[in-house]
Amino acid sequence: MTDRPLDVHRVSRESLRAMAVGDASEGDLRLLRSAQRSQLLLVLRALLDHVDDAARRTRHPGGITSVRSAWRLLCAAEDRAPEAVETVLADPTVMAWALRLLRRLVGSASGTPSAAPLWAELGQFHALAASAAWRAGVPCVLRVPAHRGMVWLPGAGMAGPVARRRWSEAVVRVDGEGAAVHGEGGQVPLSRSLPEGAPGWRPLRAVRGLTPAAQEAAGAGPWLDTVSPYRDFVRYPSAPGRTGEGRLRLWESRLAGAHALLERESPADAAALRTLVRAVVPRSLSLRTAEGGPVASASSLDAFGAVTLSLPYDETQTAAVLVHETRHQQLNALLSLVELVQGAGDEPGGTVDRRLYYAPWRSDPRPVRGLLHGVFAFAGVGRFWRTHRGHVTGTERQRADFEFAVLREQVQEAVAVLVTDDALTEAGRLFADEIAGLVATWREDDVAAGPRALARHYCALRRALWRGRHLEIPPGAAQRLAAAWVAGHAASALPPSAVRPRPDLIRLDAFGPLARFHLSSPAAFARRRLREEKQGDPALRAGYAAVAGDAEQAALGYAKWTAADPQEPEAWIGAVLALPEHARGAGAALLLDRPEVVAGVRRAVAAAGGGFPAPLDLAAWLDAADPHPR
Structure with missing residues (x-):
């Protein structure tokens, strides 16, 4: 504003390493905030x-x-x-x-x-x-x-x-x-x-009930923003919302409880939250929606310090979501100072090849910059759940075990791909390597058998569904394999797959919310399952049975789902995963590893007049071919 000596914002290698693993100092965090003020x-x-x-x-x-x-x-x-x-x-x-x-x-x-x-x-x-x-x-x-x-x-x-x-x-x-x-x-x-x-005044609402540490920054937030015309990350301007006093107090209770939880269990995350997040913009979703699944949340490059989210169902979920969005805030600010990914390859017209990857927490393929954001954000959330497990017991421990086991597997898988991308700069590789080193230390952590099994099932399901939706083999290769199947010949070598994003095929995730519901409220889950079995939706019945470990009922539900919708890969992928590993039979590994091959050949067989072969039978036939390029 006024004339003052100019300073230069610099990030040292030591600070970059510390930020990567979530141990940014107060000085590092203030540097990021100061850099954003300078940008403004x-x-x-x-x-x-x-x-x-x-x-x-x-x-x-x-x-x-x-x-x-x-x-x-x-x-x-x-x-x-x-x-x-x-x-x-x-x-x-x-x-x-x-x-x-x-x-x-x-x-x-x-x-x-x-x-x-x-x-x-x-x-x-x-x-x-x-x-x-x-x-x-x-x-x-x-x-x-x-x-x-x-x-x-x-x-x-x-x-x-x-x-x-x-x-x-x-x-x-x-x-x-x-x-x-x-x-x-x-x-x-x-x-x-x-x-x-x-009268006539709609203020930004300061969150009340915060811990003394969080209240130190009360002059600059955190606020509940239901009024600002530019609070929406997509549409603008927006009129002030009509959130009632009771709902606003519930928001304050969730946020204050989350701040207190992080102060107790994860001081580094608490410091990042109070330094980098100034405003929380409530999304207009019902509490029932939040109870039934993950919270919808987002950050924007255009609005440093603001996060938007639907109402979490308790303070623990609120804390996890705030850790996640604070990580996005931190990385956005860091990327304005340090080039971690070369060029603008994630933007339209960018100079870097837009290779797309599987990001386990997303249903759509992601470019390298998006994968980096996800790895950094979910490494932070994984660390939160890893720590939280040591502070809770009972169903809350079961829930924390599941969340940690899921993110341990997902972040390890994603960061292993990230570190191989040649679009990363030297600083970007250092950053990614530090995250990889952090999550590698989680491998030997013990997780209870029930949550661990559900986590493995969930991760395998998401991976297979993503491949089934967004990868495909060449149509000519699918037709040749279909002709060989119809003629009773052996399968030829399987062709490689290519990414072809299909957002129209994405469905809402059901298994994850059901698994969380089962672990957090087993009695309520059992009652809900009985009610859903009477209503007769085969997909939902199969999901409840699979989460409960009832392989027989899951198989019946998935079989009915497959009969009703032969081209829905989730039905036959779910059917395989619901079985114990020793009972899955020949072809199960290929069906889970390369479902896009099975789906492509099934469609080609049906188009040739051969109907839809049983997925496992077709997978077993394809599995006899060699090699199996991924």
Whole structure:
């Protein structure tokens, strides 16, 4: 803002190693946060080079006030009360607004376009200055945009409605007593004390009940953000939400409990969370949805410090999700300082070959940068569950054992692939090698037999389903093999498979949520299973039976599912996995290792008029061929 000596953000090899294994120091974390603040200032400064010219080309009744006056007001506020400006800039949605506007002005906008007129997005610069002036007590009068009558005051909240139209202008007046927002349909007075709630005022809600360590950063979060117009990572602007007081208190309880749990069990994760995450944006999903499966959560490159998630069902799940999203925040900030992957190969038009990989926690193929993000994030979550196992007993220990066993296998598999990709830079290879070394130390950890068996089943199912959906053999090769099958000849050598993403084939994961339900609430699981058996859905009945270890009932359910939908690989993959290993028979290994071959040949046989052969019979026939390239 004001003239100060420039500093350079540098990450040492020692810091890079520490970050890779989740042991970043407080200094490392502050460096990442400081670098993101510097990036925001650069973006704001870049906007100054474009906004006034854009304003001159934008038609708007009364014209658009020069943004440079807003910049001067920000500087004046910083001179009087630097902490006021810092709190405003700490709002993650400021970066989201600034980056989206800059891309719009330079013609590089991607994704969902803004629904806001350009004059309104330009005018948010004045809203930024007005919020800082209000906090700092700098007298001013500014024209600002209003969306559905609501005025955004970054770092504080939303005032209004002061108008009825979809887009209009309002005036913010700041004096020694506070501020007032005036519109064509009314006004909202705001005192200097930054009220938590008042008529016409929707504040960012500070999370209450935090531990003393977490409360140290209370001036810059964490907030529950249900109001900011740029809080949505996809659509913008968004109107303030209608989350009730009871649900907000439940969110606070979950978040405060998660902070406390991490302070007790995982201080390094707690430090990263309170340093890097400023705002939590609740997603509008029901509590029942959260109980039935994993939490939906996300971070955005455009909004450092903000995470969005659906309501977790308890504080432990909340802690795990926050560790996961904090890792994404950390890696996003690190990637702005250190090139870990060469070029922009993950972006459209990038220079690096877009090779796609199996990321065990995703249903779609991922490029190397996405795989790196997943490996780093889930290594952190795996470490969390590994530690948490030592603090709990009973069903909670069973649940923690399962989560750890799943992530131990998945991260080891993914990082082994990651370290072979030649798009990694020297720093990227060092980073990936450190993660690989960390998860290698988990191999000998004991896990209870029940959770361990379910974890192996789950990982094998996800791997096989991914291959069945997103890999294929050449159609000509499938037709030749089909002709040999129909003619009763031996199978020829199996061809290699290639990635062909098929998002249309992706189904919601059922086995994972059922396994978690079984381990966390075995009695409730048994009651639900009895109810589902009466309703007759063969897929769900098979899933319940497989999780319960009832191979006979699972086989019946999967057989009915296969009969109803012969081309659904999940049915016959599930049928094989539900059997004990010694009872799976010839062809089971090939069916699980290369289901795309079985699926491709089955389709070719059916197309040739031979019907759909039994998957295991066909797999056994194919298994006699050699070699089996992957």
